Amino acid sequence: MKIKKNIALNDSGFIFDPSTGDSFNTNPVGLEIVQMLKQGKSQKEIGAFFLKEYSVDEATFEKDFYDFVNMLSKLKLTERDENEKI
Amino acid sequence: MKMKRYNIAVSGLNAIDSPGPGISVIRALRDSKKFDVRIIGLSYETLEPGIYMHELVDKTYQIPLPSAGMEVLLMRLKYIHAEEKLDLIIPNFDAELFNFIKLTEKLKTDFGIQTFLPTLEQFEARHKVNLFEFGETHQIKVPKSKTIFTSKEISSLHYHFSYPLVVKGKFYDASIVYTIEQAYAAFNKISAKWGLPIIIQEFVSGQEVNVTAIGDGKGNTIGAVPMRKQYITDKGKAWSGISIDDDKLLKMTSKLIRSTKWRGGMELEIVKTDEGEYYLLEINPRFPAWVYLAVGCGQNHPEALVRMAMGEELKPFKKYDSGKLFIRYSYDMIVNLKEFETISTLGEL
Structure with a gap:
């Protein structure tokens, strides 16, 4: 799973999908995840970053990460990455 | 100069x-x-x-x-x-x-x-009454439709359609109806205002997107800008909208202009279903009221129309900005x- 290539993202968490015209706002944590997904980082790499930078245990991060990525998928902001299994 | x-x-x-x-x-x-x-x-x-x-x-x-x-x-x-x-x-x-x-x-x-302007043949072929056949001819998906001339025909619509369905006037106006009673009411209201016939159309659920475009009459698309309505009035008109980057919509527009050799401005009204299929709802044979958005996106379609009308040969616009909004206001x-x-x-x- 990765973020669609043409998604526009700004530093304040505004996400714009130019193919549908949909726009969304996310909080700073969500923004960091979206930015990392856009950079092509894997769940493992993202998890390692969050476990180091934030006070969160692995199980909680995984659950919240899946919830968030599922939401991105439902909002059609993602596309399937054949090389990666989440 | x-x-x-x-x-x-x-x-x-x-x-x-x-x-x-x-x-x-x-x-x-x-x-x-x-x-x-x-x-x-x-x-x-x-x-x-x-x-x-x-x-x-x-x-x-x-x-x-x-x-x-x-x-x-x-x-x-x-x-x-x-x-x-x-x-x-x-x-x-x-x-x-x-x-x-x-x-x-x-x-x-x-x-x-x-x-x-489009030719009379082009104008008539894309008419709501003929749109279903038009779609079949040009291999474009169009919701099933039926033209009716009397309210009596409503009672037999359930043989061809399932509710909800759309009741449309020949030029303007449309209502989504969920019951036979609502269908009668919409028939009477729309026919009283715009006359007969009335078009009954299958209801296709999805996101409504529109395209403003201009053809040179030789099959070339000189310009096309797709837009998604963001704020819709109670009359179904876009009060604000945003230009979008949708390659399938542009290809559909080019295909339609190429196969019809459309001459002049046009607006396509399309529904994109959740499955990603595109259904053509209407072809309006003139620019839409939101055509100024195209100018804001870098394609001045009315200017192109004037230049072609005055005999100039134009090359198609190559790009436009997506993510530009128009917001109407009253004054x-x-x-x-x-x-x-x-x-x-x-x-x-």
Whole structure:
């Protein structure tokens, strides 16, 4: 799973999908995840970053990460990455 | 170098909650860096706001309703031409297009007035009544539809359709109905306003997207900008919208223009289903009221129309900006009674 290539993202968490015209706002944590997904980082790499930078245990991060990525998928902001299994 | 100046007559000055395209077209023409314009407004009613927008419209003339026929219209245009030396007419109402298309050759040969309109065949083929067959001919998905002439036919609709379905007027207006009772009510309301027949169309659920486009009459798409409605009025009109980057929509538009050799401006109304399928709901044979968004995105379609009408060969626009919004607003003009009196009594202002 990765973020669609043409998604526009700004530093304040505004996400714009130019193919549908949909726009969304996310909080700073969500923004960091979206930015990392856009950079092509894997769940493992993202998890390692969050476990180091934030006070969160692995199980909680995984659950919240899946919830968030599922939401991105439902909002059609993602596309399937054949090389990666989440 | 001094720019050419064209005297261009434009209709659709009704910048109301269900607006005609005239004001947007005029703004686009005034933005042109290729030519200068004197704008002659053509109005049907005395309260069309564009009549009083003197910063956009230099002079306005009332013209007869389309139902009065071609001859009466021609006489009026002859008078206006004598006063204004028209170079070009851009009609913007579906209901008036038939007359203008029929008059195209006469306007050109007798008065030297250009137009840039679809042919009568193109105009009729894309008509709501014929759209389903049009889709089949050009291999474009169109919701199933049926034309009915009496309310009695509603009782047998369930043999062909399942509710909800869409009840449409031949020119304007549409209602989604969920029961047979609502279908009768919509039939009566729409037919009382716009006449018969009424078109019954299968309801396709999804996101409504629109495209403003212009064809050169030889199969080339000179420009196309897709837009998604963001704020919709109770009349179903976009009060704000955003340009989108949708390759499938652009391909569908190009395919349609190529196969029909469409000449002039057009608006496609399309539904994109959750499964990513595109259904063509309507082809409007003129620019939409939101055509100024295309100008904001880098494609001035009305300017392109004028240049082609005046004999220039144009290359297609290659790009446009996605993510540009238009947001309509309402604005109260203060008008002196004298102006209203003049247009009401003399038919020109």
